[in-house]
């Protein structure tokens with residue numbers, strides 16, 4: 200039995216998927232630290248968390264232990280540069296089940312044009328994309344498990360991802376958008 204240790208909750212992980220509907224969008228907004236300041240109803244339904252369990256809480260409340268640290272490092276490296284992020288994320292529901300999303304994260308600005316937070320919109324990913332992404336994330340996790348520190352884990356697993364992209368001769372964003380469109 201596995202527990203999610205990335206946040207204060209101790210959810211028992213259940214290896215059972217809950218799929219998003221084709222027409223559904225999960226939307227959330229965060230502050231600069233990734234604390235949730237808005238969650239739409241679909242987000243509450245898919246995470247099985249009520250609004251009061253989500254608001255003002257770090258987005259890692261739905262972090263699934265099958266997600267490599269390197270992916271989140273890559274997300275934060277991208278959005279802190281005020282660039283848009285696209286990618287596949289496996290998320291944890293409060294009942295222990297999981298759901299996959301294709302996420303887009305964009306910067307948000309205040310009236311003075313200063314970066315004020317982030318907006319994320321997610322859609323149902325095609326199975327064909329997950330068939331490609333899951334083995335990559337599994338290898339990233341194995342690489343991370345054998346590293347002597349979190350920093351080395353993140354760096355080595357991002358290196359692995361970059362090498363895969365280099366072998367395929369594709370940039371990260373083109374790769375994931377291509378997978379999303381391959382349905």
Ligand SMILES: Cc1cc2nc3c(=O)[nH]c(=O)nc-3n(C[C@H](O)[C@H](O)[C@H](O)COP(=O)(O)O)c2cc1C
Nearest residue numbers: 205229233258259261262263271290304317318319
């Ligand atoms: C707008 C936005 C959306 C995010 N969405 C998710 C998400 O859906 N799932 C997730 O696990 N982390 C998401 N994150 C990243 C989390 O803030 C966090 O970095 C990640 O869960 C790893 O947490 P940890 O470093 O505490 O393990 C999001 C961050 C931002 C800024």
